[in-house]
Amino acid sequence: MASTAAPHTYRWSMPATWWTRNRHYFLYVVREFTAVPLAIWLLWFLVEIKRAGDGPAKYSPHGSTPFVIFSVVCLGFALYHSVTFLSLSGLIIRVKVLDKQVPARMITFAMFGIWALASLVIAAVLIGFAR
């Protein structure tokens, strides 16, 4: 009679260095880790908002050179995330008008347009408050 026992298999396990095996994996991990300095910057931003709550007379924004450099680097990371995310929007978002699929490029273009508009509105609000 044939044995019904499950075959003895070798269990594969992912090595801790998996992300060094391939350029795409490496870039993926770099992309994921850029979120860490962004999160730190946003926490700092919350602290600044809290400090600003004491009124304009007592508030002076943190403007040391290392912090400005850190902010510029974080801006670069934020732009990188935004551009890669919005560039893919045309592939992912499916919109039909009059039963016809809107071309992916048009959706991507619209997303970048909305992004630019939202940035302008936020900038206007912040500048308005600063005055």
Next chain:
Amino acid sequence: MAEKRITIQATRYDPDKDSAPRLQSYDIPFPDESMVVLDALNYIKSHVDGSLSYRWSCRMGICGSCGMMVNGTPKLTCSAFLRDYWPRPVIVQPLNNFPIIRDLVIDMEDFMHKLKSIKPWIIRKQELPLGAGEHRQSTAQIDEFRQFSQCINCMLCYAACPVYGLNNEFLGPAAIALARRYNLDSRDEGLTKRLPMIADSEGVWECSFVGECSVVCPKGVDPAKAIQQTKLDTTMRFVLPFGNRE
């Protein structure tokens, strides 16, 4: 003129004798530029070592059974030309992220289970009698899902996916792409039956968009796209009023 030769290093693993897989080297003739890695394995099996085990069937990139790691990249060995690697040795290993049964043969049980779980067939709320005729589709309706129907279940995308490698509870690229294929089919009415699997935390939401599944697919399917589109669709169903309508 000296005969052109190539070195093939293939994984050997005998579950009754070996505690771990090892590489065995074979130096074989390489007389024909059109030889692929599968031809090399078949040469080894026929002329050098008959005990080497691996899966293959059609030799023309259709059946999806000869997927292996070739120099660290998931490939259909019937489409991986030796000339692209020569004179370097070619390292042939079983697909990553799966248990190894013997040599280059992996255990595909987990994949088969996941594939079945997304109900990859057309589901109708009420079947029409045969006499009612065919379910007609326009070209535009076919174009909606055509690329996702090209999947040959070769599992290269699972071998390339580090998310599946780290957590094999993840439903995985091919299963989700196939679910998308049926959900986009105008003849299908089974979306709500598939949602519990694909919208689960181990479904589309486990994917962190590495994108390598789409890079290695030999048939040009874009599982990463299917997953991100499904994320958006399931979110819209949750957020929008009447989003859960059929």
